[in-house]
Amino acid sequence: MKQTKTLKVRVRDKYIPLLNEMARSVNFVWNYINELSDRAIRERGLFLSAYDIQKYTDGSSAELPLHSHTIQEIGKEYATRRKQFKKRKLAWRKSGGVRRSLGWIPFKSGAAKWKNGQVYHNGHSFKVWDSYDLSRYRFKAGSFSEDARGRWYFNVAVEVEVEIPAGQDRIGIDLGLKDTATCSDGVKLEASRYYRDQEAKLAVAQRAGKRQRARAIHAKIANRRKDVLHKFSRALVERCGVIIVxxxxxxxxxxxxxxxxxxxxxxxxxxxxxxxxCDSAGIVFKVVGEQYTTQTCSNCGTLPDSRPRGIAGLGIREWSCSACGVTHDRDVNAARNILALGHERP
Structure with a gap:
């Protein structure tokens, strides 16, 4: 089965000046459209669509270091975000200063190609760290994007073959602070101190005014968290047919x-x-209300007098049901009740 997936690879640092120049032009076009849209609303009461915006930006690629498809995508994105946030005017994109906007260069399907082992776009070839073997794919729409550390990435949508996992387990997941996630079958993801472990180093860098160092620490924290959560979620998807959270x-x-x-x-x-x-693998995924899932006995379905209650009961990690006598792990019991709710059982 084929599905669309977005691949992200890092662009070599030697192209940063070129990409920064293109990003400044993107900001210029965005701000022009922002002012144009605001005036159209104030003076004529007209909300410009992406089609209307294109009439005002046609031919500007001859003066700017941007592909014509990129300028069209900027107008389309602007119209989408203005409608989403229900505003007559959006924030300006800033090319300098402390609050500058992170670089973004969108493109349409066909505007970027894999040519001679490099990404070819707008007359330029960009070397990337190709961890996906991009030569196997036909590029659709995508973008170049910058992170907080000034590194650039190539993001592109492609069609990939997806194998449906054979796992048929049904899992309920209780989210918490002692353990980030507890599954109804007893599997737990222990809470890690991604930020807490780096907090002292981050404070030193911030007090010393070392912005690049602070950004690198923040990136390390985020990458560690993403890595653990990706591995945990992938393991669940491989073995489950139903996941309830x-x-x-x-x-x-x-x-x-x-x-x-x-x-x-x-x-x-x-x-x-x-x-x-789950959506990609064809697996059922639901989010259900978790009221009383900690206090309800997952064995007999009652609210016993022995259940943990309120703030005072947060330290109780195990408890026994006074109605049926079963001893529960607090989080596993909650996860089992969440699974039952996912099956629409009371």
């Missing part, structure tokens, strides 16, 4: 005193990974 909200909990610990776990990232990997 509790609807715990990291956004809401990030506003409490637990903010650092909550953000360090990467709950949102894990749910995103599971969602798109």
């Amino acid at each position: 509790g609807d715990v909200s990291p956004t809401k909990l990030a506003k409490t005193k637990m903010a650092k610990s909550v953000l360090d776990t990467g709950w949102g990232l894990l749910k995103t990974m599971l969602e798109y990997k």
Whole structure:
């Protein structure tokens, strides 16, 4: 079965000046469209579509170091984001200063090709660290993008052959702070201290005003977290046919005193990974409400008097049901109840 997948490879650093120049032109076009759209709304009450915007930008590629497809994609993206955020005017893209926008150079399908072992786009060839053997693929739409450390990446959509995993396990997942994820079959992903382990080094770099060093530390933290979550989510997808996750909200909990610990776990990232990997593999994925899943006995389905309750009960990791006598691991019990909710059982 064929599916569309986005591949991301790093571009060699010697092309940074060229890509930065192209990115500044992208910002110029974006800001022009932003002003144009704002004036059209103020003066004529007209919201310009991507088609309308293209009329005003046709021929500008002759004066700018950009492919005509890139300029069309900028207009299309602008119209999409303006509609998404329901604003008459979006933020300006800044090419300099502390708050400068990270570089972004979009392109349409066919505007980038693999030629002589390099990515060919807009009359330029770019060497990349080719970890996917890009010569095997036909490029669709994509972009060049810059990260916070000034490194550039080539992102492109391609069609790949996907094998459907044979696993048929049904798993419920409870997200927590002691263990990032606990599965209904007892498998756990231990909470790692990605940020906490680097916090002291990060503070030293920030106090010394070493921005590049601080960015490198932040990147290391993010990469470690992504690596662990990718491996865990991939292992689940390989062996499962149904995955059910509790609807715990990291956004809401990030506003409490637990903010650092909550953000360090990467709950949102894990749910995103599971969602798109399950979709790609044809696996059922659901997010269900987790109210009372910790307090309900997964064996008899009652709310016993012996259940852990409130803030005072957070330290109780094991408890016995006073109704049926079964002893539960707190998180495994919650995961089993989440799995039951996914099957729409009370």
